[in-house]
Amino acid sequence: MAFIDIKDVCFSYDLEAGVKKDVLHHVSLQVERGEFVALLGHNGCGKSTLSKLFNGMLTAGSGQVLIDGLDAGLEENQLEVRRRVGLVLQNPDNQLVAGIVEEDVAFGPENLGVPPEEIRQRVDAALKAVDMYHYREHAPHKLSGGQKQRVAIAGIIAMETSCIVLDEPTAMLDPRGREEVMETITRLNKEKGITIVLITHYMDEAVRAGRVVVMDDGRILMDGAPREVFGQVERLKRHDLDVPQATELCYRLQAAGVNLPAIPLSVEECVGMFREMLGGRADERMDS
Amino acid sequence: MSEWILETKNLTYQYSAGTPFEKTAVEDVSIRIGKGEFIGVIGHTGSGKSTLIQLLNGLLRPTRGQVLLNGRDIWQEPKKIRAVRFQVGMVFQYPEYQLFEETVLKDLMFGPKNMGLSDEEAAARAREAAAFTGLRPELLEKSPFELSGGEKRRAAIAGVIAMDPEVLILDEPTAGLDPRGRDVLLAQITQYHKKRGNTVLLVSHSMEDIGRTAGRLLVMDHSRAAMLAPTKEVFAKGEELEKMGLRVPQITKIVQELRALGCPVDPSTLTVDDALKQLIPYFKQKLPGKEAGPHAV
Numbered sequence: 001m002a003f004i005d006i007k008d009v010c011f012s013y014d015l016e017a018g019v020k021k022d023v024l025h026h027v028s029l030q031v032e033r034g035e036f037v038a039l040l041g042h043n044g045c046g047k048s049t050l051s052k053l054f055n056g057m058l059t060a061g062s063g064q065v066l067i068d069g070l071d072a073g074l075e076e077n078q079l080e081v082r083r084r085v086g087l088v089l090q091n092p093d094n095q096l097v098a099g100i101v102e103e104d105v106a107f108g109p110e111n112l113g114v115p116p117e118e119i120r121q122r123v124d125a126a127l128k129a130v131d132m133y134h135y136r137e138h139a140p141h142k143l144s145g146g147q148k149q150r151v152a153i154a155g156i157i158a159m160e161t162s163c164i165v166l167d168e169p170t171a172m173l174d175p176r177g178r179e180e181v182m183e184t185i186t187r188l189n190k191e192k193g194i195t196i197v198l199i200t201h202y203m204d205e206a207v208r209a210g211r212v213v214v215m216d217d218g219r220i221l222m223d224g225a226p227r228e229v230f231g232q233v234e235r236l237k238r239h240d241l242d243v244p245q246a247t248e249l250c251y252r253l254q255a256a257g258v259n260l261p262a263i264p265l266s267v268e269e270c271v272g273m274f275r276e277m278l279g280g281r282a283d284e285r286m287d288s
Numbered sequence: 289m290s291e292w293i294l295e296t297k298n299l300t301y302q303y304s305a306g307t308p309f310e311k312t313a314v315e316d317v318s319i320r321i322g323k324g325e326f327i328g329v330i331g332h333t334g335s336g337k338s339t340l341i342q343l344l345n346g347l348l349r350p351t352r353g354q355v356l357l358n359g360r361d362i363w364q365e366p367k368k369i370r371a372v373r374f375q376v377g378m379v380f381q382y383p384e385y386q387l388f389e390e391t392v393l394k395d396l397m398f399g400p401k402n403m404g405l406s407d408e409e410a411a412a413r414a415r416e417a418a419a420f421t422g423l424r425p426e427l428l429e430k431s432p433f434e435l436s437g438g439e440k441r442r443a444a445i446a447g448v449i450a451m452d453p454e455v456l457i458l459d460e461p462t463a464g465l466d467p468r469g470r471d472v473l474l475a476q477i478t479q480y481h482k483k484r485g486n487t488v489l490l491v492s493h494s495m496e497d498i499g500r501t502a503g504r505l506l507v508m509d510h511s512r513a514a515m516l517a518p519t520k521e522v523f524a525k526g527e528e529l530e531k532m533g534l535r536v537p538q539i540t541k542i543v544q545e546l547r548a549l550g551c552p553v554d555p556s557t558l559t560v561d562d563a564l565k566q567l568i569p570y571f572k573q574k575l576p577g578k579e580a581g582p583h584a585v
């Protein structure tokens with residue numbers, strides 16, 4: 001049984017005067033325990049909406065959302081679902097609730113009924129994982145944008161849910177911070193087996209997932225390994241997405257008639273390929 | 289007078305000055321920005337970028353030092369500081385919180401109306417600005433709260449552009465936009481900058497975006513201005529940038545590695561297009577297909 005099992009889900013927001021906005025159209029998606037899935041798609045395609053169905057913040061209009069076998073649409077399952085799925089919201093300001101950073105991070109575990117001594121440990125560990133331990137006694141609203149984002153992530157890490165859904169967690173981070181968050185996520189996935197769903201507009205982050213799901217206008221458009229999905233450069237671009245710069249470069253080199261052994265997905269892969277291709281020969285040229 | 293539109297002299301800002309929580313966010317920054325320049329502002333999280341730009345448009349008052357706009361200290365007459373905010377328009381980080389009216393259109397009209405324009409003029413400005421940022425017209429009658437993250441972003445940017453400021457400051461405007469939205473918005477900002485000849489400051493954590501737009505870069509590091517130099521010069525200093533938590537654009541990293549392998553490519557190449565112009569001929573000559581015998585090295 002899949003850990004997240006979304007069956008034929010439709011969702012609409014109720015606008016005033018009985019008007020509805022249909023956002024999700026018959027979406028089905030299964031995520032296995034321990035997977036690392038990147039969720040991509042144009043602005044407004046329904047990623048955040050879908051992510052809120054995962055932890056019961058929103059309830060499907062029709063169809064079913066099963067989390068670890070529990071129907072997330074049922075009121076009585078709310079707490080159990082939230083024990084299993086932690087959601088880092090798109091905007092950290094929506095998540096930060098307390099007046100002090102460490103209280104904020106403690107909020108989630110407290111709500112889950114974790115004993116106080118353990119909360120202390122979890123909070124410290126989570127703040128260290130995002131490199132914000134130093135700021136534990138600061139006021140969240142006085143932090144910079146990127147610092148708030150890290151605290152919001154720490155808050156979810158501290159809940160130790162078996163699945164973490166992150167809605168654009170690196171949107172406000174500097175390059176090193178992004179790398180650190182990606183490393184933290186990867187580590188939680190690899191070492192603790194935590195199921196990760198990462199919503200992102202950064203293609204170079206998505207290539208690090210084990211699986212990439214692309215949404216378009218409330219439907220699932222593509223679903224596969226990063227190499228499969230990012231091999232379809234034109235198709236992604238038609239749907240407002242992109243590929244990493246390394247992929248773009250090599251794809252266009254190939255289109256221009258340059259023979260390449262593969263299309264790389266990252267800078268490292270790309271450089272490695274070039275090194276193999278012209279290591280020896282390029283050196284000769286330098287000498288001449 | 290000078291052609292410097294903005295100048296700071298020993299600019300310093302402390303949050304909660306004189307309390308145990310005192311925090312120096314901007315320290316001794318002296319920079320000059322020319323009329324019509326497109327400046328990229330980069331720096332690690334918490335380096336002081338947002339604080340600095342709020343000093344530039346008079347939202348924060350310096351603890352020490354000065355901000356000169358067209359050669360005049362903006363705090364010379366504190367009562368006139370509002371006028372500075374119209375001249376130096378600012379799109380905040382998380383600008384979605386600047387949206388508070390009943391409809392998106394009303395929100396976009398707010399700034400122009402505040403400047404004294406009539407409803408009609410304000411609406412015209414609002415529609416123009418919406419089109420400029422790629423906000424679909426049917427969204428104008430909606431409540432801002434019904435928009436997606438990316439749509440709210442466009443609306444907030446449109447709200448500032450509707451005021452047609454002389455200096456436009458954007459604090460991470462593309463964070464949260466999908467790749468196409470990011471490309472379109474950057475192209476539109478670049479176009480707007482070219483057409484109006486106004487000055488633009490773009491704060492961003494995307495080295496790729498900065499690399500293809502800005503003429504000069506201001507690098508903030510631990511509250512100080514560490515560099516202010518042409519974009520290519522800054523991105524030639526990859527190691528220094530790494531120490532500051534920054535990186536060079538991915539494409540620049542690739543060409544720099546290629547150069548180390550002996551490929552004669554410009555190490556300060558900042559865009560994929562530019563890289564291709566150099567690499568297609570290079571690789572074709574270097575690695576001809578087996579059938580392309582005559583060109584083999």
Ligand SMILES: Nc1ncnc2c1ncn2[C@@H]1O[C@H](COP(=O)(O)OP(=O)(O)OP(=O)(O)O)[C@@H](O)[C@H]1O
Pocket residue numbers: 013014015021023041042043044045046047048049050090433434435436437438439464466
């Ligand atoms: N509370 C709401 N009420 C009404 N409509 C909403 C609400 N929240 C979102 N929508 C609409 O639902 C659609 C999907 O929004 P959602 O936030 O899920 O998109 P998204 O894929 O997360 O986009 P982004 O990449 O911009 O964050 C959008 O068209 C948006 O305008």
Ligand SMILES: Nc1ncnc2c1ncn2[C@@H]1O[C@H](COP(=O)(O)OP(=O)(O)OP(=O)(O)O)[C@@H](O)[C@H]1O
Pocket residue numbers: 141142143144145146147172174303304311312313331332333334335336337338339340381
């Ligand atoms: N209202 C405030 N009160 C106290 N300290 C603050 C306040 N706002 C920001 N700071 C602190 O000032 C420093 C600079 O913050 P600023 O927001 O200018 O950084 P930034 O470069 O814009 O960061 P980011 O890239 O994360 O947006 C940070 O250490 C931050 O914690």
Ligand SMILES: [Mg+2]
Pocket residue numbers: 047048049090167436437
């Ligand atoms: Mg979203």
Ligand SMILES: [Mg+2]
Pocket residue numbers: 144145146337338339381459
């Ligand atoms: Mg900032």
